[in-house]
Amino acid sequence: MRVLIAVLIVVAALLLITAALSIRIVFQYQKGVLFRLGRLIAVRDPGLNLIVPIIDRMQRVSMRIVTMPIQSQGIITRDNVSVDISAVAYFRVIDAEKAVVAIENVYAAIDQIAQTTLRKVVGQHTLDQALAETDAINADIRKILDTTTLEWGVEVTLVELKDIQLPDTMQRAMARQAEAEREKRAKIIAAEGEALAAAALGEASDTMLAHPLALQLRNLQTLVELGVDKNTTVVFPAPLMSAISDLTTFLARETTAAAGRTATVPADSAWT
Numbered sequence: 001m002r003v004l005i006a007v008l009i010v011v012a013a014l015l016l017i018t019a020a021l022s023i024r025i026v027f028q029y030q031k032g033v034l035f036r037l038g039r040l041i042a043v044r045d046p047g048l049n050l051i052v053p054i055i056d057r058m059q060r061v062s063m064r065i066v067t068m069p070i071q072s073q074g075i076i077t078r079d080n081v082s083v084d085i086s087a088v089a090y091f092r093v094i095d096a097e098k099a100v101v102a103i104e105n106v107y108a109a110i111d112q113i114a115q116t117t118l119r120k121v122v123g124q125h126t127l128d129q130a131l132a133e134t135d136a137i138n139a140d141i142r143k144i145l146d147t148t149t150l151e152w153g154v155e156v157t158l159v160e161l162k163d164i165q166l167p168d169t170m171q172r173a174m175a176r177q178a179e180a181e182r183e184k185r186a187k188i189i190a191a192e193g194e195a196l197a198a199a200a201l202g203e204a205s206d207t208m209l210a211h212p213l214a215l216q217l218r219n220l221q222t223l224v225e226l227g228v229d230k231n232t233t234v235v236f237p238a239p240l241m242s243a244i245s246d247l248t249t250f251l252a253r254e255t256t257a258a259a260g261r262t263a264t265v266p267a268d269s270a271w272t
Helices: 002-022 096-101 106-122 127-132 134-152 168-210 212-228 238-271
Strands: 023-026 030-036 039-044 047-050 056-062 066-076 082-093 154-165
Touching: 002 023, 023 030, 023 056, 030 096, 039 096, 056 096, 066 106, 066 154, 082 106, 082 127, 082 134, 096 134, 106 134, 106 154, 127 134, 134 154
Parallel strands: none
Antiparallel strands: 023 047, 030 039, 030 056, 066 082, 082 154
């Protein structure tokens, strides 16, 4: 009886060990690549999977998007400027079979090919293009990576330039360039303002030339504005003196004409 119990215990232990060796659980975000005696036989879906112990071997492959930083690369642009550029790449495995069979370490391979592609693409652009046309550079890098990685069962979903480090001398030169550009725009705006002001003054002078009293009214308005500050000294512009003389002459002439009309009216009345 004891021998039978011992045999049953051994058999149960062997069954438990066999079950532990035969059961493989594949998570929802994984695929299981199954090899039997070294040969690929199937790609298993997520869930509970049974394999033959010792004979079969299953390798799990993650199908999630992977974020891979591309370390900073020293790059010389097309206009011979040395810059340090880092980036980040996003990729995912779309064919688990190729990702296991076609290449030994897909993550290390993508890291290396991404670094070389980054240097190659940025080196074909000038510094101004690298700073302003990052979207085009990102698209070029992704296109080149996809051409290579699709053979490994991997799709590159996104590549983004993360940081661009410029030499100190180049930063100072760009600062001077930006300052000169702002100064140029300020001068252009000031010149445009002067041109508009000159045109407005020309129109005003034409108006005043056609209506001499308009200049006098403007001078009187200036005096009123000076009087607001309660100044004790008022400087009369030269045209104002001539205007006063003209105004006096005008008033004298009008007075003489009015007196003549007054003298003529009674004589006519008497004749009538």
